[in-house]
Amino acid sequence: MKKLINAPDDVLTDALVGFAAAYPDLTVNLEDRYISRGPTAGKVGLVSGGGSGHEPLHGGFVGFGMLDAACPGEVFTSPVPDQLLAATKAVDGGAGVLHIVKNYTGDVLNFQMAAELAGDDGLQVESVLVNDDVAVENSTYTAGRRGTGGTVFVEKIVGAAAERGADLAACAAVGREVNDRSRSFGVALSTNVIPATGKPGFELGDTEIEIGVGIHGEPGRSRGQMTTAREIAGVALEAIHADMPLSGDLLVMVNGLGGTPLIELYVVYAAVAEFLESRGATITRNLVGNYITSLEMAGCSITVMRMTPELTELWDAPVQTPALRWGR
Amino acid sequence: MKKLINAPDDVLTDALVGFAAAYPDLTVNLEDRYISRGPTAGKVGLVSGGGSGHEPLHGGFVGFGMLDAACPGEVFTSPVPDQLLAATKAVDGGAGVLHIVKNYTGDVLNFQMAAELAGDDGLQVESVLVNDDVAVENSTYTAGRRGTGGTVFVEKIVGAAAERGADLAACAAVGREVNDRSRSFGVALSTNVIPATGKPGFELGDTEIEIGVGIHGEPGRSRGQMTTAREIAGVALEAIHADMPLSGDLLVMVNGLGGTPLIELYVVYAAVAEFLESRGATITRNLVGNYITSLEMAGCSITVMRMTPELTELWDAPVQTPALRWGR
Structure with a gap:
């Protein structure tokens, strides 16, 4: 290690x-x-x-x-x-x-x-x-x-609502709405190593990927062969689309799992944008980077949220944190 | 690959x-x-x-x-x-x-x-x-x-000067001042793989690290054995200190090389802060994250700049880019 x-x-x-x-x-x-x-x-x-x-x-x-x-x-x-x-x-x-x-x-x-x-x-x-991860119904933990990724959207949007004076019930309601409108799917190209054990969380062959992986390395839907970014993005988005039809205005996050360089996340984002546009959806807001990681795991997750004008306004509201900042 | x-x-x-x-x-x-x-x-x-x-x-x-x-x-x-x-x-x-x-x-x-x-x-x-990297005098390229890391400081600070209307000579002068006041040192825990070759850029043993590595994986000063974050931070800072005495107000960046999780960069930053404070220097501004990477290389680099009130003011000026944003 x-x-x-x-x-x-x-x-x-x-x-x-x-x-x-x-x-x-x-x-x-x-x-x-x-x-x-x-x-x-x-x-x-x-x-x-x-x-x-x-x-x-x-x-x-x-x-x-x-x-x-x-x-x-x-x-x-x-x-x-x-x-x-x-x-x-x-x-x-x-x-x-x-x-x-x-x-x-x-x-x-x-x-x-x-x-x-x-x-x-x-x-x-x-x-x-x-509970936004569509990959599996139950999992290790x-x-x-x-x-997974929907958490970032919930924290940002409820954060804006709370800052504007929404009461506890209203904050909870907007948080549930964001969760209801968000779906995620992740793919791992490598494992991670938990410091306490010093051992890989799971094993992946030289050409294998874990499709639908969890953020702790929990098993996904299947073990697949390494393929193109375009195909991986397609698998993730089809899984999401089967659960929540992708149309209208979308907030999309292409999230690195910790060990994947940003240049690859840009490549994935290009594939995601191409896929969604070809189906008539519009990405109105996006995040590309490392926001919810799994130690040094290589891979990415894609999170999509169906936007409304109200949620867009809350997303755009000023935020000032170490990892997300705009408007001040 | x-x-x-x-x-x-x-x-x-x-x-x-x-x-x-x-x-x-x-x-x-x-x-x-x-x-x-x-x-x-x-x-x-x-x-x-x-x-x-x-x-x-x-x-x-x-x-x-x-x-x-x-x-x-x-x-x-x-x-x-x-x-x-x-x-x-x-x-x-x-x-x-x-x-x-x-x-x-x-x-x-x-x-x-x-x-x-x-x-x-x-x-x-x-x-x-x-040319801020103190590790070696000449290198592969x-x-x-x-x-290396000083580039981020030059781009930010000259950017602020230009935005305020500094002319070309003044922008060049402030850029050179930032470079003169900045020093970097990097350590690799793993290699990277260039897509075009599909091969590791260099080889590192299971317990080895490259001390003074370049951002393309160029050799540093020596090949060492894996040790603690505290010791690695010490080696980097001693190398910088030998070249530019570390005192007064400092801007410090702990930069991930692409494959290192953020939690480890926080651990390194703790060691950096401890080292500098014990020598009477003050970190007045900092960046902790991935700003200048080397594909999926694991490891980090440390960049230090000796601040002045004028440079601090330029550092604090509003910036709005995909990777660095504050004040708007």
């Missing part, structure tokens, strides 16, 4: 120390393990979290117009209830707190427990479950669909 | 088509092979370029407050004079054009030829040479030091 770390057990702490040094405008609580801003009085607080190894998700999305706090677990391990509770309390500005939860069994349970504990303390907590 | 491409010969074209689709506010000239905005009347035009495979450099830095045009060559291959000339003419707003050139023999020759041709056509062209 060759990784830029000091020791496998120190990865998360060292990364948080580095994050704190790099972004002094944010608060990093090393004891309770969360990254936060605020609280902002009168604003709904937004908290997300999950296992580490998907950076910039979630810590890189804390800031104006997006999250109020992010709770990183150990690599590919859910954050614990106490940690989530501490972050929830820290960002409560009196208007309640919304939990944005990717659909993995551990995350769901621990966020639920934190919400109950927060409720016992008199806080109002709602939650939005993200999931009952039901996995939550 | 597993890459998200359609065919090795089509990588650059396909990537440019994808880039054009992703960033409709920029112009991509597929025939002459450059990405541009403008021209902006009365403003000095800034043109950079170089081999592809280092994305987001340079195309990702075209936009308000940074470059006016970027000319991508084939992967790890210099752009040609005609291409540079076309871009130079396209962005001339009547105040002359500044070429920002990384110090590689092919780039230097081809930019020089383009500048002469532009001069024949009555254009005023100046150039700034970037270089007489003198290589140009």
Whole structure:
């Protein structure tokens, strides 16, 4: 295992120390393990979290117009209830707190427990479950669909709504709407290596790809042979289209899984744009880059959301986080 | 070779088509092979370029407050004079054009030829040479030091100066000042694979790292054994410090080479901050992410610039490009 770390057990702490040094405008609580801003009085607080190894998700999305706090677990391990509770309390500005939860069994349970504990303390907590990955119905760590790229859209758009003063119920409603309108599909060209084990998460042959892979390296629909970017984009988009017809105005993210260079993501984006235009859909907004990764896994995921004028306006609203910034 | 491409010969074209689709506010000239905005009347035009495979450099830095045009060559291959000339003419707003050139023999020759041709056509062209990499004196493609991470700083800061109306001589002067104040050092944990050959650019053993590697995989100072992020950061910073004493206010970039996950770059940044603070220096600005890559190479480079209040102000000025954005 060759990784830029000091020791496998120190990865998360060292990364948080580095994050704190790099972004002094944010608060990093090393004891309770969360990254936060605020609280902002009168604003709904937004908290997300999950296992580490998907950076910039979630810590890189804390800031104006997006999250109020992010709770990183150990690599590919859910954050614990106490940690989530501490972050929830820290960002409560009196208007309640919304939990944005990717659909993995551990995350769901621990966020639920934190919400109950927060409720016992008199806080109002709602939650939005993200389950946008159409690849498989159940998976290694999931009952039901996995939550992947759509999380970025939910965090951005609910973030804008909260910043504009939407109340807790309205924030939850817009979060669910974004999730309902978003679908993802990922393909891995290589495996990843979890620092704690030092071993590949799974094995892939020299010419093999995992079609429909999860962001922890969970199995997808099938093991395929390496092929062109155009064909890979087609497989992903057909899978999405079969689940949610692709038409009208779309927000599209071509996301690198961590070990794929940006030049390849541009090549994939060209194929995605060609595919969607040939079917009469219009990409009105896009992201191309590394937003939700799987350590050093090579490959990409494609996330598509069907836009409305209201959601477009919220997407365009100013955001100022380490990993997503515009308008200020 | 597993890459998200359609065919090795089509990588650059396909990537440019994808880039054009992703960033409709920029112009991509597929025939002459450059990405541009403008021209902006009365403003000095800034043109950079170089081999592809280092994305987001340079195309990702075209936009308000940074470059006016970027000319991508084939992967790890210099752009040609005609291409540079076309871009130079396209962005001339009547105040002359500044070429920002990384110090590689092919780039230097081809930019020089383009500048002469532009001069024949009555254009005023100046150039700034970037040679910030302290690792080695000469290298595979270089007489003198290589140009690496400092290029990002030159493009950002000269971009701000040009946007404020600095004339051609002043833009060149500030570019040279930034280069003079910047130093870089890179370390590779894995090799890269050039699409055209399908073969690793060099070989690294399971526990080896290349210390002082170039952004094309050129040999560095030595082949070492894998060690901690803290030690790797120390080696890089000691090399820089031996060449330019590290004190006062610093701009620091911890840059991923393409195949290293962001969580590891945070770990490196923690080590960099610890090292510099222990020596009494202050990091006043930073970048942590993938800004000048080497295809899918794992590893990182560290670039340090000694700041002045004037340069800090130019650094902080608004910028709106695909890969660097703040203030608008």
